[in-house]
Amino acid sequence: MTAQEQTAPDGWRVFHATGQAPAAAPQLPSAPPWRRFRGEPLQPAPPDDPQAALRRLGPDAVAPQLGSEEIDIVNAALLLRRPLLITGPPGIGKSTLAYVIARELGLGRVLEWNIVSRTTLRDGLYSHDAMGRAQAIAAWQAGLRDTADSGRADGTDRAPAADAGETGARDSLKHRQLPPLLGDFITLGPLGTALLPYDRPRVLLVDELDKSDIDLPNDLLHVLENGSYDVPELVRDAADTARVHTSDPGGRAVVRGGRVECREFPVVVITSNGEREFPAAFRRRCLPLELRTPTREQLLALVERHLGDGARGTEDLVDLFLQRVQAGGVHSLDQLLNAVQITTTGGFQADGNGRKLVEMLLRDLAKGR
Structure with missing residues (x-):
């Protein structure tokens, strides 16, 4: 970071929420002393997954900006090597932020850990066949x-x-x-793969943690604090090293002594729909970020990025979407994209039965139908 960047008001930021892939991956500042790890052996750089990013973000163009406060929170999490705990209504784009970070910082494929009520810590770390x-x-x-x-x-x-x-x-x-x-019979899960010793941090998306069993957030405390875990089967094995499978397609990694420790703590994005509160000890280790419904301008930019400009009736649908959200309904951004996509299909008539279809696409998700 140059002296000029350091004196600029936002010169400490490494993430600017542009959604653009960099020409050269930016260098992250050094971790604070209490968040430095020395995992070995160093693993090869992870693969990229541009198709997944394209589905989530659209073409590589400037994305609607987060607010300055939200960008500061993301940067604080990056610099302090702490997980982001993102809350907000369903479909607001919480999980998408992980892909924005990965693309803008050139951190490769996002590792997804989708949580259900039966999920355990071991599911995220590894499995043994x-x-x-x-x-x-x-x-x-x-x-x-x-x-x-x-x-x-x-x-x-x-x-x-x-x-x-x-x-x-x-x-x-x-x-x-x-x-x-x-x-050959050990496969590291998304969390376990993210904690491998890479030269640059991996991005891990822990999606909908509030759906988990009540014990999972507490079970995560040790791993999030220490950046390491043991694979007991490998600890007991006579061999000093083992080559295991990872969560990356076709990926393999070398584990020494049955212990995995990161070198750079991963960028952990944890999402929650607010269905329950998390323990204070867990929240202490995370930085909270609340996402709100985008503005009208941001929604129009979102539709343009995914579907192109000049889509007929886009402004009317955006206004209708915002009216329903402001009336207290539960709606997701993909509902708006679906409605715009349908209405721009050749020959579609927005009146009569077509209007009923649009109403169905923009229905209130809290009502069950």
């Missing part, structure tokens, strides 16, 4: 027995190697008879 491993070990042992029986039947177990080709064949057979590796 114990049944699959038991079956693989049984198949391996059966293969050894078959090889041994075949050798005794034709006498090849007593025959010396005749030449280098035969020696190579025997070595290849020995290699195929290695026991299954434990790491």
Whole structure:
């Protein structure tokens, strides 16, 4: 950060809510001493997922700005390496903010952890396919027995190697008879993958945490504070390192000593629809951010970004959407996008049955139908 940037009113910011991918990934300031970690071994840079960002954000263009206060809160979370706890009505764009951050800061693919009432901490950290491993070990042992029986039947177990080709064949057979590796049956979840030691932070979206079991927020405290966790199956394993699967498509990672510790604490975006309160100890570790319904100008820019400009009847639909929200109804932004998309379809008539369809698309979600 240059001296000129530091003296500017917003020179401390690294995130400006533009929604634009950078030409070069910006450098994040160093973490405070109490949020520094030393995880090893360093993992390769994560993959990108431009299609997911395109679905969430639309084309790479300037996005409607968050308010200055909201941008400051996001930047504070980035600099302090603390999770963001985002509240607001359903469909307001809480989870979309994770994709805006990832695109603007060049942090790669967003890891999504979707919470339901049955979700446990271990679901987010890792899974162990114990049944699959038991079956693989049984198949391996059966293969050894078959090889041994075949050798005794034709006498090849007593025959010396005749030449280098035969020696190579025997070595290849020995290699195929290695026991299954434990790491092949361990898959890190979204939270577990985000806590791997990357050179730059991953973005983790914990969606709708308020739907979880009452114990999950408390269970998260240790992981969010220490940036690390153990995989007991790997801790007990004789091998010092293991190569496990991750939540990235086709991704693998090296885990040493059964312990995972981040190097850069991930950008954790936790969303809540406000269905219940979280414990004070959990809230202490997060920075709160409340999102409100966008303004008329922001909604028009949102529709333009996703569907292009000049969509017929867009302003009327935006006004109708805002009227219903201000009347106390529960509505989501994708309802507005659906209504605009339908009304711009060639041949659609907005009166008569067409009007009924628009009313259905913009219905109050709190009424159940």
